[in-house]
Amino acid sequence: MRALLTLIAGLAGALTMADAQELGPGGRPVGEAWSRSPVYAQNGMAATAQPLASQVALDVLKDGGSAVDAAIAANAALGLMEPTGNGIGGDLFAIVWDPETEKLYGYNGSGRSPMGLSYDQLKERLSEADGLPPFGSLPVSVPGAVDGWFALHERFGRRSMAKNLAPAIQYAEDGFPVSPVIARYFEMNLARFEQDGLKEQIEEFDNARATYFENGAPKAGELFKNPDLAKTYRTLAKKGRKAFYEGELARTMDAYMKRIGGALRYEDLAAHKGEWVEPACVSYKGAELCELPPNGQGFAALQMLNILKNANLASMDRAGPELFHLMVEAKRLAFEDLARYYADPETSEFPRELLSDEYGAERFALIDQERALENPGPGGPFESDGDTTYLTVADSSGMMVSLIQSNYRGMGSGLVPDGLGFMFQDRGQLFSLDPEHPNVYAPGKRPFHTIIPAFAMKDGKPWISFGLMGGAMQPQGHVQVLVNILDFGMNLQEAGDAARFNHNGGARPVGMLNEKRPYGVLSVEPGVPSETVEALRALGHNVEVSDNGILFGGYQAIMRQDNGVYVGATEMRKDGTVAGY
Known part of the structure; x- marks a missing residue:
């Protein structure tokens, strides 16, 4: 036996670092191997990005x-x-479901630029x-x-x-x-x-x-x-x-x-x-996604869904290039409008035509299944006048809060x-410095905002209070989570744990992010198959695989079941937890 142990030790010592194999994840009795169980509780629940805060x-x-x-x-x-990611030196947006009045309330807590500059x-x-x-x-x-x-x-x-x-x-x-x-x-x-x-x-x-x-x-x-x-x-x-x-x-x-x-x-x-502002909602696969109006970017998620509802996503391979291509192109089209029209509504009225089903169908018709669009551009013209933390809480009365708060850049x-x-x-x-842009800097004006809380309804009842922090990742993250749930039957935790994409580039309310690379970069997580990555590159997407989690946001969610039980999910890319009782 001693000789055998000596032999094993010698062989182990002979292995180089290049020969060593990485230990993978364990198995699960239910659900996907790459996820974990959602949290269930009856009386109250909180999901935040820090366990002590929960x-x-x-x-x-x-x-x-x-x-x-x-x-x-x-x-x-x-x-x-x-x-x-946040603090009282920053701004706040919230959506609240009030069971007493059976209504969604939105709050825009964004501040203005100095009046003396x-x-x-x-x-x-x-x-x-x-x-x-x-x-x-x-x-x-x-x-x-x-x-x-x-x-x-x-x-x-x-x-x-x-x-x-x-x-x-x-x-x-x-x-x-x-x-x-x-x-x-x-x-x-x-x-x-x-x-x-x-x-x-x-x-x-x-x-x-x-x-x-x-x-x-x-x-x-x-x-x-x-x-x-x-x-x-x-x-x-x-x-x-x-x-x-x-x-x-x-x-x-x-x-x-x-x-x-x-x-x-x-x-x-x-x-x-x-x-106090009125959330707007669009229907998708038997649910409604509700977002706050500009100066935030929440309506971009609504525009994406209005484009995607023109395709049968559920018939596609969730990990395949066809679905990724459609979702990325929908994002790019929505963000072209975001770059052109989203600004402080006190100085520039938002064109409500952008949220119509008809306009979503028009934008969907622009998507080329064989090639990424070179220069999609905004729709219209329409008449126009002019790093983050997310948390969600629900209580025993049925009140649900979707709240996001940020200092912006870290x-x-x-x-x-x-x-x-x-x-x-x-x-x-x-702010933009283009004097012709609706989002141009002016004294006493609210800048374009990235932080957006989300809320989903079903049959007129509150369903999911959720959000996904992280700059321009937020609206595309909201859509990816809902597609995972509504088209592919993932549970609330799996919908957040699944590998994501983050398209970054093209036009923004401050101008082009990179004039030399107007398409931008499509970042994907390692869970996206290599065959899909190569197929997307062949379609013209500038794909980069990133495994640090930083680019892909931070998700928290609480779902209310028909029996009143809450289901909670939190973000593996952050430190957070769900707490319930």
């Missing part, structure tokens, strides 16, 4: 809070625990730049998240805001262990902030370094605290929304911007107001106002 939401539900109370509490916790002044400060920079004060717009919290709470809250903010305050003071994916994003954000050519855009970085990077990027498992954010949350808990937009917090932000030479002022904060602008513990967003980078 538990915070669940504790609020158990204490009698509404789904909105729990969503606010979780979002406050995420602003602390996942500052790489004109287009000409901005162009002068930009010099020869083609667009607004990603960092520093120039892309900073008014943060709308806090206003969104209080507006949602006023209509749907059951507990005090002080109670809702208490868990995040305690974690901010006592600390919490950083989770692995967020640690990776901390590392990536710090590298960008320190990159030559970018760091020069940030007028002041000492505050951000002291708040987030005192000892470099926080590591997974490391305890992280943010006492400044705890103080800010305490002020909000005690003095309410007014403290942020008209009180001491607004004065601090104003003084900070004056100190560093930024344009945002107290008057901009005091003038801010979000708005952590945001790099600017942390003195002693407040949060970073300003850089959402203004998404």
